[in-house]
């Protein structure tokens with residue numbers, strides 16, 4: 076069964092108190108409104124993970140994710156955080172290959188493949204990000220470009236491992252720019268990716284993979300994007316920092 080997921084990527088934002096307040100508001104709303112069919116994943120910066128996890132507790136429908144993890148198991152890698160450490164206190168998801176990590180931290184497809192493996196080996200669900208730059212979109216080569224990101228980082232996984240991955244299609248030109256892909260552009264890419272997955276892993280697995288859209292999704296455009304048959308949720312940056320906006324997106328689903 077394809078899951079409906081709305082994941083909030085806080086990026087490098089919010090102090091401790093602000094993070095606690097935001098989390099409490101989301102938890103309260105999930106409890107009050109008994110939302111169960113849409114999964115919320117909160118992805119705060121590392122130091123928030125443990126306190127956010129404590130606040131979320133066992134609230135149905137809410138999970139906690141990291142924004143990154145190391146490709147290494149453990150050892151002398153100052154400043155890094157392993158999937159094993161994250162899993163040891165109940166983190167459930169981890170964003171891997173966000174375009175900001177690819178660009179500013181030079182994370183290659185090869186390294187991302189290792190990160191995905193590390194996450195899966197420790198029972199974390201990777202939210203694997205892919206997406207094209209504006210130049211590539213303008214050149215019209217966005218579909219092969221994004222398909223290759225999947226092929227290169229994910230298609231070495233076994234079918235049972237691949238089935239556990241969540242994909243997030245995030246056109247780079249839409250991230251933090253206020254310029255979202257149209258719902259038709261998102262649908263077109265999501266369907267192309269699902270078909271690409273089917274060629275490698277078969278239709279059943281392809282149909283059951285959740286593919287999220289990310290890039291300036293907000294309370295105003297979410298309903299349209301989420302109405303598309305191959306859009307299974309969203310990865311939300313800016314609009315995940317205010318409970319009202321984040322919850323509006325969830326309710327519009």
Ligand code: PGA
Pocket residue numbers: 084245249250251252253289290291292310311312313314
């Ligand atoms: P945005 O970010 O919603 O602020 O565009 C999305 C993301 O980077 O995941």
